[in-house]
Amino acid sequence: MEKQTTIKDIAIALNISTSTVSRALRDAPDVKAETKAAVKALSEKLDYQPNRLALSLLNRQTNTIGVIIPNLDYVLATMVKGIDEVALEAGYTVMVCQSDESYGREIVNTKRLLDSLVDGFIVSVSSETKIFEHIKKIQDKKIPLVLFDRIVNNIAAPKIRLDNIDGGIQATEHLIEQGYKKIAILAGPENLNISNKRMEGYLQTLKAHSLRTDKGHIIHCDFNQQYAYEATKELLASKNRPDAIFTISDRMAIGAMLAIKEKGLSMPHDIGLVGFNNEPIVSLVTPAISSVEMYAFEIGKATARAYIEMMSGAAGMSDQEIIIKPKLFIRASSKRR
């Protein structure tokens, strides 16, 4: 690694002081035009680039956002894309760290970025995370924090998320409207807010239609195709077999689909199926699976915008909550009327 050209190199070459070079580069008014020209010409020639480390140290800000996410699946990658786009535009650099759904790695990542590498955080917590001390620590240090997607309730920070309850409602309403009576749900891990909210929408809707909720029709399992497959197999073998399944992710919907096919049941006739996320895959399988679009890219962009607003010291940001409305896309797996 060669030594980068510094302001000092230019100063020595032109036999002027570093202060003057610094001012010349920033077009300060009190530098002679020809001095400026000389400095700029030489800095161009030597391919001078200011050392951001030195600047950050001096100004106590890095212009870097630390983004902590649990993984890089389709939804989160899309959200990161949205964050990236807006942040880049605004002159921020983004540092993405994935925790791989591990509480431990989430802490390690947070700690590292806290070493003065970033001046703010955008966080979506891992499904394993039940203790939020590391998140609170960010706030204790008065470092800006924005939560998105998998938010934490009892922390006061701008939050950008989907209206998960509404997503659950839309899915369940649709299934009821299609004449399904015994609707099961494959919910996610028990402590995961987003999955619980989707389930809440489901429960609300059943209640509103005076449908009995069978405890056996609520299954918690990991965000995982295999688990969903197993769970569905059990559901289909139970004595009170459901006639529809709502899964809170598309991966799980695929797992469910496989189990349904294996059992020789047909969709949408015997069983209705609705997923969540509206990943491209759901329109490619047969039958195509109805799914709730969550506008991940928009959520990402809104998150970055909230961050930027917060950094610019906008008032009333501290516990603002931006809620994006989902939209159900109806496909063959649940359309029987």
Add this chain to the structure above:
Amino acid sequence: MEKQTTIKDIAIALNISTSTVSRALRDAPDVKAETKAAVKALSEKLDYQPNRLALSLLNRQTNTIGVIIPNLDYVLATMVKGIDEVALEAGYTVMVCQSDESYGREIVNTKRLLDSLVDGFIVSVSSETKIFEHIKKIQDKKIPLVLFDRIVNNIAAPKIRLDNIDGGIQATEHLIEQGYKKIAILAGPENLNISNKRMEGYLQTLKAHSLRTDKGHIIHCDFNQQYAYEATKELLASKNRPDAIFTISDRMAIGAMLAIKEKGLSMPHDIGLVGFNNEPIVSLVTPAISSVEMYAFEIGKATARAYIEMMSGAAGMSDQEIIIKPKLFIRASSKRR
């Protein structure tokens, strides 16, 4: 943003010098045991964390790797996961920038990270990139560089990639073995190395089996489901209709599949289909699509390892090339014997 506790704070509180605090924290031999204890206790209490910016400025290294990738699709996200895992283990922080397949943004990203933010690069170029001055610039500055997946040929750097030719061969051999005679290929963008290599394997294999190559059976199109769909429709409508299609990505295979189904042709009977990447999706569609597994996670890990080796000054790294062997997974879409 509150002021972080610094070494100076500790020094003042304990009425000792900053040098001593620094040494105490690093367990230097010439510090009294009780002084060490006091320093450590206080630093614990104040939650002291060394300022990495200051350290980086001092040591002229950031322990951060700049990863430049064209997007965050399944394959690249998996590779990044691999890079992340190894890098984190080795104490590096990873900074991921996606160029969104845009040459301009690739340059912007490179430039930013070059501002002393990273001390090395891991790069996979965008499909739009035809000029590599920005990559050469990295090397001109003697900054370590590792290329992976979408490598650049005329640049001397460690390269980690799939044996794309072999992937093309495996796919084509398999189709021939299954009795297909008129095998078309949906290749990627023309200047993209990986797609050309896969095509090279395809061409070699046809030649080895003395099969005529029909110019009309070689279609270049973007890495995109829609384009692949259109291209396949044309292929199926042409007078010399192929009896098998090899696509150099799974997304394209899906597009091809849709066109084939629409035309009312059956797989594998009328048309054989083989994709590339072995994404989870291919085993979920009907019929399941044969695909070439490219071990993206392994490639990512190998890339990070090569980077680390290079940083530790290992000799003979400068133009080492690590080539991962792909493996065809045969599924219903191409198995007719």
Add this chain to the structure above:
DNA sequence: AACCTTACCGGTAACGCTACCGGTTTTTTC
């Protein structure tokens, strides 16, 4: 001629940290 602007530039300190040199104090040695 004495003073005052204006235009330009240099020096210093600081951001947080460590390497290096040097200086006290205490302990050891004969």
Add this chain to the structure above:
DNA sequence: GAAAAAACCGGTAGCGTTACCGGTAAGGTT
């Protein structure tokens, strides 16, 4: 009991940059 060795600690400089203060020389004003 004096000299030598060890143990411990402080001060300074420097990484690259800019903010701030101050200084010099040219030109302008009475």
